Amino acid sequence: MSTWLSGRDVARLLRAHLPDAVEEEADDCLAVYPGALLDTCRHLQRELAIDYLNNLTAVDYLDYIEVVYHLSSLERNHLLTIKVRCYDREHAEVPSLTPLWQGADLQEREVYDLFGVVFAGHPNLKRLLMWEGFLGHPLRKDFVMPPFPQPPGSPVRKRGEELGLD
Amino acid sequence: MTATTFPYDPRELDRREGEEVERLIRGSQLAYVDEDPFMTSMLQENILVSTVDKMLNWARQSSVWPVAFGLACCAIEMMATGMSKYDIARFGMELFRASPRQADLMIVAGRLTWKMAPPLKRIYDQMAEPKWVLSMGFATSGGTFIGGYSMVPGVNLIVPVDVYVPGCPPRPETLLHGLMALQSKIKTESIMQDRLRQRERFFEERGNVLAGLGLPD
Numbered sequence: 001m002s003t004w005l006s007g008r009d010v011a012r013l014l015r016a017h018l019p020d021a022v023e024e025e026a027d028d029c030l031a032v033y034p035g036a037l038l039d040t041c042r043h044l045q046r047e048l049a050i051d052y053l054n055n056l057t058a059v060d061y062l063d064y065i066e067v068v069y070h071l072s073s074l075e076r077n078h079l080l081t082i083k084v085r086c087y088d089r090e091h092a093e094v095p096s097l098t099p100l101w102q103g104a105d106l107q108e109r110e111v112y113d114l115f116g117v118v119f120a121g122h123p124n125l126k127r128l129l130m131w132e133g134f135l136g137h138p139l140r141k142d143f144v145m146p147p148f149p150q151p152p153g154s155p156v157r158k159r160g161e162e163l164g165l166d
Numbered sequence: 167m168t169a170t171t172f173p174y175d176p177r178e179l180d181r182r183e184g185e186e187v188e189r190l191i192r193g194s195q196l197a198y199v200d201e202d203p204f205m206t207s208m209l210q211e212n213i214l215v216s217t218v219d220k221m222l223n224w225a226r227q228s229s230v231w232p233v234a235f236g237l238a239c240c241a242i243e244m245m246a247t248g249m250s251k252y253d254i255a256r257f258g259m260e261l262f263r264a265s266p267r268q269a270d271l272m273i274v275a276g277r278l279t280w281k282m283a284p285p286l287k288r289i290y291d292q293m294a295e296p297k298w299v300l301s302m303g304f305a306t307s308g309g310t311f312i313g314g315y316s317m318v319p320g321v322n323l324i325v326p327v328d329v330y331v332p333g334c335p336p337r338p339e340t341l342l343h344g345l346m347a348l349q350s351k352i353k354t355e356s357i358m359q360d361r362l363r364q365r366e367r368f369f370e371e372r373g374n375v376l377a378g379l380g381l382p383d
Binding site: 129130131138143145 | 281313314315316
């Protein structure tokens with residue numbers, strides 16, 4: 001079984017080298033400031049031999065958008081969770097991890113597509129799952145799907161006309 | 167010396183042959199009549215009379231070759247239908263052609279995203295007449311994903327569908343029932359209906375209706 005590294009231990013390790021990197025620490029994860037993400041990951045690669053990026057995803061809490069990274073050390077069998085919070089929904093920007101891990105490429109494109117988080121330094125940041133020209137980011141909590149036009153005579157259209165909708 | 171003559175004596179053989187010929191002449195005084203019922207029953211067993219429609223429909227329904235269009239989980243059930251337990255080959259659909267130009271039926275097996283819809287339309291256009299479409303599954307028929315941001319709510323918005331098979335995913339028996347329903351639909355067709363012109367007119371009418379709706383761009 002792999003061991004999930006405790007956020008507090010890793011934070012203690014990081015504080016020695018990078019004093020302003022850690023935003024918040026908990027038992028199961030670690031929140032890092034966006035500016036310090038690359039340095040933190042390089043430091044972890046050197047010190048804790050964390051060499052594998054398992055997963056890169058995001059969560060939309062209404063106050064902030066949180067990008068979640070699941071890292072692991074293959075030789076020591078450790079797992080670690082790092083979270084980066086973007087408080088500005090309009091201009092959410094996080095440094096890209098593609099210089100360190102090639103696997104972050106497509107996953108960052110997916111997060112950009114569905115959440116609108118821009119990854120600085122990404123070689124090819126464009127939409128992945130939605131099509132070119134789609135407006136909006138679907139997995140945001142405030143995303144509203146534009147109404148699908150209904151053919152005349154469909155019950156949905158009739159009901160919409162009854163209620164006085166467009 | 168006894169009176170019995172040697173049987174292979176040439177004169178004896180000639181005598182016996184002559185006796186046999188005489189006997190045959192005496193017995194052939196009555197001709198064999200042509201037995202009509204006998205002959206017609208042979209013909210009945212060997213000649214088939216039917217309409218061109220029936221033959222054509224039978225041929226078409228018994229060898230519908232699907233194009234492999236498995237998109238999502240319904241594809242697994244389609245594969246299971248093609249395997250030995252729920253054999254699809256016994257209905258004539260043994261060859262899943264990879265190329266749409268060689269296929270008759272498009273089984274849309276799985277949810278369709280808007281991003282995949284142009285390739286689906288293109289593959290449908292590449293199929294030659296006669297062609298049918300079977301919408302497999304609840305999502306493909308417009309159920310599961312009606313309010314979604316990326317899914318087509320029903321593949322009949324993109325291509326005309328002949329048979330809808332419900333289920334999520336439909337069991338192989340359900341898919342086989344849908345295929346048999348398609349076969350009985352093919353049975354009702356006729357060589358007099360010009361499928362190509364009908365389809366072109368249908369698409370034109372649909373384009374007119376869409377233009378008339380005045381949808382915002």
